[in-house]
Amino acid sequence: xxxxxxxxxxxxxxxxxxxxxxxxxxxxxxxxxxxxxxxxxxxxxxxxxxxxxxxxxxxxxxxxxxxxxxxxxxxxxxxxxxxxxxxxxxxxxxxxxxxxxxxxxxxxxxxxxxxxxxxxxxxxxxxxxxxxxxxxxxxxx
Numbered sequence: 478x479x480x481x482x483x484x485x486x487x488x489x490x491x492x493x494x495x496x497x498x499x500x501x502x503x504x505x506x507x508x509x510x511x512x513x514x515x516x517x518x519x520x521x522x523x524x525x526x527x528x529x530x531x532x533x534x535x536x537x538x539x540x541x542x543x544x545x546x547x548x549x550x551x552x553x554x555x556x557x558x559x560x561x562x563x564x565x566x567x568x569x570x571x572x573x574x575x576x577x578x579x580x581x582x583x584x585x586x587x588x589x590x591x592x593x594x595x596x597x598x599x600x601x602x603x604x605x606x607x608x609x610x611x612x613x614x615x616x617x618x
Contacts, residue, residue: 479557483557490516497575502585522561537549567602574595575588
């Protein structure tokens with residue numbers, strides 16, 4: 478089941494990324510991506526992976542050590558849960574960046590590479606967006 482959940486994780490996120498990158502001006506994109514619930518399917522996958530392993534996960538995250546986290550993520554279920562964690566949070570950050578960029582009227586051509594970077598290397602995508610963001614003022618009207 479773990480390999481299936483691992484594969485399913487990004488498949489559940491991909492349609493939302495596609496909407497933000499490929500169809501940023503489509504009215505349905507704003508309606509769909511406007512809901513924070515787009516991450517819910519990924520959170521369910523994360524729960525399915527983490528809850529059965531809670532006895533091992535809790536000690537590793539309550540008092541983290543490099544060796545403990547390495548051991549936790551070194552198992553198939555740990556790696557799949559880590560992946561779901563990253564994909565879920567990257568999607569939430571990408572969603573926020575996309576919504577904020579619309580308020581600031583940041584061009585889709587600027588946002589597309591930032592969103593791609595967020596998919597691949599989440600924190601770097603966020604850093605680039607935070608660096609670009611001040612160049613556009615928020616649309617208050």
